[in-house]
Amino acid sequence: MITITTKLVALLGEPLGHSLSPAMHNRLYKEMGLDFYYLPIEVAADNLEVIFSAMKKMNFAGCNITIPHKVAIIDLLDELDPLAATIGAVNTIQFNNGKAKGFNTDGYGFLRSLEEEGGITPSEKKFLIFGSGGAARAIAMTLAQENAAQILLCNRTKEKASALAADINHKIRCCADVIEMDTATIAKYAAEAEVLINTTSIGMSPNNDLSPCPAACINADHIVADIVYNPHNTTLLRQAAKKGATIVHGLGMLVWQGAAAFTLFTEKEPDITLMRKEAASFL
Ligand code: ATR
Numbered sequence: 001m002i003t004i005t006t007k008l009v010a011l012l013g014e015p016l017g018h019s020l021s022p023a024m025h026n027r028l029y030k031e032m033g034l035d036f037y038y039l040p041i042e043v044a045a046d047n048l049e050v051i052f053s054a055m056k057k058m059n060f061a062g063c064n065i066t067i068p069h070k071v072a073i074i075d076l077l078d079e080l081d082p083l084a085a086t087i088g089a090v091n092t093i094q095f096n097n098g099k100a101k102g103f104n105t106d107g108y109g110f111l112r113s114l115e116e117e118g119g120i121t122p123s124e125k126k127f128l129i130f131g132s133g134g135a136a137r138a139i140a141m142t143l144a145q146e147n148a149a150q151i152l153l154c155n156r157t158k159e160k161a162s163a164l165a166a167d168i169n170h171k172i173r174c175c176a177d178v179i180e181m182d183t184a185t186i187a188k189y190a191a192e193a194e195v196l197i198n199t200t201s202i203g204m205s206p207n208n209d210l211s212p213c214p215a216a217c218i219n220a221d222h223i224v225a226d227i228v229y230n231p232h233n234t235t236l237l238r239q240a241a242k243k244g245a246t247i248v249h250g251l252g253m254l255v256w257q258g259a260a261a262f263t264l265f266t267e268k269e270p271d272i273t274l275m276r277k278e279a280a281s282f283l
Contacts, residue, residue, distance in 0.1 A: 002037050008059055009038040009265050012048070012073075013066030016040045020279045021064055024258050027278040028270050036061065036266060045072065052076050055095070062094045062265040070134055077102045086171050087141045089134055092261040105260035106135060106253070107142025110197075110227070113252025118195070118223040122146040128179075128190055130154050130212035131199035132161040135227055139199060140164060144172040151176040152189050154212075156200075183214050190217040196240075198226045203234040211236040220244035229254050230283050255279055 011021050025038035043051050048069055053076070055063065065073050070089040074080065077093070079101040084090050090102035115121060122143045129136055132155035140151050151168065155161035158178060165176035179189050190196060190213065202212045208231055218224060224240035229250030237247045255276045262270040 003035075004059075005035060006059070007034075007036045007061040007265075009036060009061055010055065010063040011038070011040045011066060012043045012051070012063055012069055014042045014044055014068065016042050016066070019066065020254065020282050021258060023282060024255070024275050024278050025262060025265075028262060028275060029266075031271065031274060032268065034266055034268070043069065045069070048072060049076060052100075056098050056100055060095050062092065062261075064261055065091050065093065067134070074102060076100070083107070083142070083145065086145070087138050088167075089138060091138075091257065092264055094264045103260075103264060104138055105257040105264075106138035107145075108260050109253040109255070109257025110139045110225075111142055111146065112256035112259075113248055114195070114223070114225060116256075117248040117252055118225065118246055120195070120223060122148045122195075124149045125195055126150040126152075126193045127195045127197060128152045128154065128186075128193040129197045129199055130202070132157070132164045133199065136199035137164055137167075139197065139227075140168055140176065141172065144168045144175055148175055150193075152179050152193065153177070154179050154181050154186060154189075156181060183217070186213060187217045190222070191219070194221070195223045195225065197224075198228065198234070198236050201228065203231075203236055204228045205230045209235055211239060215239040215243070218243045218245055222246070223248060226250050227253050229279075232280070232283055251276065251279060251283070 022038050029036040078099040081103045084104040087104045092103045094101045153161040161178040168176040198212050202210045218240050222245040224245045225248035226234045227250045228234050259270045
């Protein structure tokens with residue numbers, strides 16, 4: 001039951017119809033007997049400031065931020081975690097005595113899933129990343145911070161990949177570069193990479209048959225990760241599994257970024273198995 005003492009957590013974004021976060025968090029609050037409630041609030045860009053400042057004065061423990069507010073919210077914060085500042089985007093906010101502190105748990109979520117399903121840490125490894133949007137930014141910056149040997153970016157809009165590579169090289173370390181998106185170039189650099197990552201929406205339902213990477217570029221030594229979690233086994237992951245590569249599902253990143261946010265809101269460790277089960281039940 002929601003009472004006057006219930007701590008609230010919100011998801012702010014637009015549109016929110018697809019989000020699994022409310023179900024994941026509320027299931028854990030219930031199972032762990034926590035007096036918390038997580039609610040999705042669709043917020044248009046024009047209303048972000050007024051809603052966010054009101055939330056700071058209410059009984060909110062924190063909130064998650066999603067598309068399209070992850071960058072705009074930074075101007076409304078009192079404090080910013082250094083990794084979120086480097087990434088330039090925030091997906092989790094903690095409220096404390098009317099002050100808001102921003103974090104980014106997306107890259108951390110990816111790291112944990114890479115460790116869990118891929119069995120590796122990024123140190124000294126070579127990565128080829130498809131895409132250069134918000135998710136790619138969080139993942140690539142986090143990999144660079146974790147000492148990745150090389151990060152190659154391959155994106156439809158080359159200028160976005162170049163801007164992200166320059167940002168990584170400037171802010172963290174000189175380890176990022178851009179490659180063209182044609183099959184011959186992808187084949188050449190995929191052969192040298194240990195990990196291939198899709199951060200684009202290619203392959204997401206209902207476009208299940210698409211993949212950002214030609215199957216011929218994947219081999220059994222690769223670890224292949226997809227951040228798309230619906231479908232669970234994307235075309236990229238199915239083709240990679242067929243080649244004998246190790247695969248990393250998108251569900252892991254979703255669950256681990258949520259787990260890190262859960263701890264920031266409640267100061268408790270979540271039951272990951274339960275979180276994963278709850279999220280998977282919607283797929
Ligand atoms: P997110 O926050 O989920 O990363 P985003 O910032 O909109 O979302 O980034 C989406 C990424 O997927 C971009 O790299 C985009 O490529 P562009 O920079 O060229 O827009 C990529 N993407 C989306 N749909 C694509 C498609 N059909 N083909 C190739 N790339 C696509």
